[in-house]
Amino acid sequence: MKAKVRFSDINVRIGTIDILESVNLSVNEGEFVCIVGPSGCGKTTLLNIAGGFLQQTSGEATIDGVPVDGPDRRRVFVFQERGVFPWLTVEGNISFGLFDRSEEERRKRIDYYVQLVGLRGFENAYPRELSGGMKQRVEVARALAVNPDVLFLDEPFGALDSITRLQMRGELLRIWQTERKTVLFVTHDIEESIQLADRVVVLSARPARILTEVAIDIPHPRDLSSRRYLELRDKIFSEIGLAHRV
């Protein structure tokens, strides 16, 4: 397996505050990695470094062995649903990154991804006419349409209700299995990470270090009441010092 994204000894200090402390992480091509940790710990910072939106204080972030310098269409961010452009229709949003493709190519891709994310019939709808889950699908389709190698998802389902969130996880897995992109997925929801990822990376509170990495060796579709699932979940909970009780 080839390392797609690699963080080597990444430190980030903003002002006098240490955000990330010697983070070493390597993500393989086609791998689905979830980064979990307490709110505000620096998960998003790590993603922003790989995405080229933020410069680390020291250390190196590489993609395909090349140091990251600035955002790039080959690795696309999926934000929470408010990243969709409200002045563009579903089609307009999905084709946003396709400005330099031929009209024919653009049509083909719009058509394919509208179908893939299940928005057939809504091509000409504006985001304000869509539900939160549908807007999130638009974002995912917009990201996939430019055929990136890497997807960065920053708590993409955080603003959705719990039923939609479950559905969207299913959709994302289905899409990931079709497209086999390398995925870095930031969430503070441990259950979510175990449902989705090949590997869960657990960060500590700030300054964030990697506490542990847990490989999730359960085949998809995952049975959320299986013993292995519960074991892994409790392992991660105890790792971050939470007894799994309310």
Added chain:
Amino acid sequence: MLPLIVIAVLLVAWHIAVILRPGLIPGPLKVARAIVELAERGLLVKYVVASLFRVTWGYLGALTVALPLGIFLGTTLPADLAVNPILQVLRPISPLAWIPIAILWFGVGDVSAIFLIFIASLLPLLLAIVNALRNIDQVQLRASRNFGLPIRQRVVRVLLPAILPQLIVAMRIALGVAWLVVVAAEMIAVNSGLGFLIVDARNAGDRYDLVIAGMFLIGVIGVVLDLLMRRLERLDSVRWGYASE
């Protein structure tokens, strides 16, 4: 329906008031006759067109300058910080205070009036554009950077549409101000237009019926202009920017 009733009641009240206190102002019938008279003398169309002509050029000129300048200032923080104090000092100066300078530079005539309208519309447009650009959602700016759009495309496909709802509001306000200012400018700098009509009617023989006719026309045209601008707010690509949804 209700507004029509209120208008009717006010017209009747006006009519009665004038009968009770002659010399207060001319009554509604007299004003209506004055408008007909203006139409017959060919002045109605001529003056309305003259005023609209000046507003159009001054306003479009302001928009043409405000858009690129606003986008430059709104996306270049140091430039904005440098220029902002000047804009803030210019802002509270009534456009009418520029009248002497307009006459000094452009003499008495259309250009002076157009210049005053330009000055009056420029600041509200410029400040609104800068402000709207500052308030674009960071997530949207990042998304546009992520997809690697060349700078020109980014302006056309992200910055402009993102500020459009606020820009349209500013355009409405600026057009309202322009319409206020053209009347004042025409009272001093030119000899046609609705503003000129009002001063001229008073100077040339106390024709207060024509004065009120002029005021009435100014009001009606102002409303029509605003209604036309409001139509822009219903465009599909800007409706997201207004709270009613």
